[in-house]
Amino acid sequence: MKSKIVIDCISLLSPFTGIGRYTYENAKRVSKDENCEWSFYYGFYSKKLYGGKNSITKIKSLMTKKTFFKKAVKKLLVLYTKYFCFKTFDLYWQPNYIPDLNVKAKKRIVSVHDFSFYLNPSWHPKERLDFFEKNFWKNIKKADRIITGSFYTKHEIEKYLKIDPLKIDVIYHGVDHNIYKEYDTKILEEFREKLRLPKEFFLFVGSVEPRKNLLFLMNSYSKLPKEIKRKYKLLIVGFKGWENEKVKELLDKESENILYIGYLSDIELAYIYNLAKIFIYPSLYEGFGIPPLEAMACKTCTIVSNRASLPEICAEGALYTNPLDEEDLIKKILKILENEKLQKELIQKGYNRAKNFDWEKSAMEHLEVFKREIDK
Numbered sequence: 001m002k003s004k005i006v007i008d009c010i011s012l013l014s015p016f017t018g019i020g021r022y023t024y025e026n027a028k029r030v031s032k033d034e035n036c037e038w039s040f041y042y043g044f045y046s047k048k049l050y051g052g053k054n055s056i057t058k059i060k061s062l063m064t065k066k067t068f069f070k071k072a073v074k075k076l077l078v079l080y081t082k083y084f085c086f087k088t089f090d091l092y093w094q095p096n097y098i099p100d101l102n103v104k105a106k107k108r109i110v111s112v113h114d115f116s117f118y119l120n121p122s123w124h125p126k127e128r129l130d131f132f133e134k135n136f137w138k139n140i141k142k143a144d145r146i147i148t149g150s151f152y153t154k155h156e157i158e159k160y161l162k163i164d165p166l167k168i169d170v171i172y173h174g175v176d177h178n179i180y181k182e183y184d185t186k187i188l189e190e191f192r193e194k195l196r197l198p199k200e201f202f203l204f205v206g207s208v209e210p211r212k213n214l215l216f217l218m219n220s221y222s223k224l225p226k227e228i229k230r231k232y233k234l235l236i237v238g239f240k241g242w243e244n245e246k247v248k249e250l251l252d253k254e255s256e257n258i259l260y261i262g263y264l265s266d267i268e269l270a271y272i273y274n275l276a277k278i279f280i281y282p283s284l285y286e287g288f289g290i291p292p293l294e295a296m297a298c299k300t301c302t303i304v305s306n307r308a309s310l311p312e313i314c315a316e317g318a319l320y321t322n323p324l325d326e327e328d329l330i331k332k333i334l335k336i337l338e339n340e341k342l343q344k345e346l347i348q349k350g351y352n353r354a355k356n357f358d359w360e361k362s363a364m365e366h367l368e369v370f371k372r373e374i375d376k
Helices: 018-030 053-062 067-084 124-144 151-161 185-195 215-221 224-232 245-252 268-276 290-297 310-317 326-338 340-354 359-376
Strands: 003-008 036-041 087-092 103-109 146-149 169-172 201-205 233-237 258-262 277-279 301-305 320-321
Touching: 003 018, 003 359, 018 151, 018 290, 018 359, 036 103, 053 233, 087 359, 146 151, 146 277, 151 169, 185 268, 201 268, 201 290, 215 233, 215 245, 215 258, 215 326, 224 326, 233 268, 245 258, 245 268, 268 290, 277 290, 290 301, 290 310, 290 340, 301 310, 301 340, 310 340, 320 326, 326 340
Parallel strands: 003 036, 003 087, 087 103, 103 146, 146 169, 201 233, 201 277, 233 258, 277 301, 301 320
Antiparallel strands: none
């Protein structure tokens, strides 16, 4: 008899950020295993995996546009799952911190990505903090196993949840090397013209939110020599996020040199990585950090923060900066621009490092954990 596995896919009903990407890339691969019967949970159960721009995303967006409707929809879905659905699964995987205890399953596996909600609550909207405070600490105790993306976060889980390290599996995230790779110059130049991108630029990719440290990057960039700013613009790509009023103000002030591009498709993102002179990721805290690996896979010189899991993930494939020291970041940018040998070394080391991370490998390791837990 096939094992019945359900994956919580609620994070796929919004534009992909890190957790959405992690969920989708693993879900679409593990669900190819025909020895299991797969279901996907969106507040209701489906045999179909959704992701990206689709009708269900649009419906969800309309239904949850206003806070009142958002709360009402959540309550209705909870009531449906708790009282009107009689499905029972062998295993339930929650890729996004908080298992829904109304989903009936013999085993629960939960992915915990970091503890920013606990260590730095100012980085999160109040609604999210209230939800975590109410549900995370009590629900996570019901997990049979925990998956996380780095040994850095594994140590945090041990510290803050006080659980047996043997119940924690570290599985690195991946890179889609069919998308994030080098592209032909003609394709890239057509894309540059289409988006009217500057000839040369530095690049940041990530949600516009406090922990990504974007304001620090923009302030550092604004202090670069004028001739550098004339030659290299700063491009910001990503979901608008929240708490970004100061970012908007600085964008207006530096509109000649700093450009906000917004959310791009995967292939467009790969093109823009290829075109960038330097990818800069000064995040204050990451449980993993996918964008630096994508940039390195595209053979782009990469500067990252020396905080949290980033040194573990990027290893010698990136140049490191203190994310609180503007002068240090400026020095690192100039160091790369002035040293062609260093550029070539970083490109090659970054590319070699990124090759170690693959979504297929990540998915197979997840599947192995699922089956091992079911067989216990």
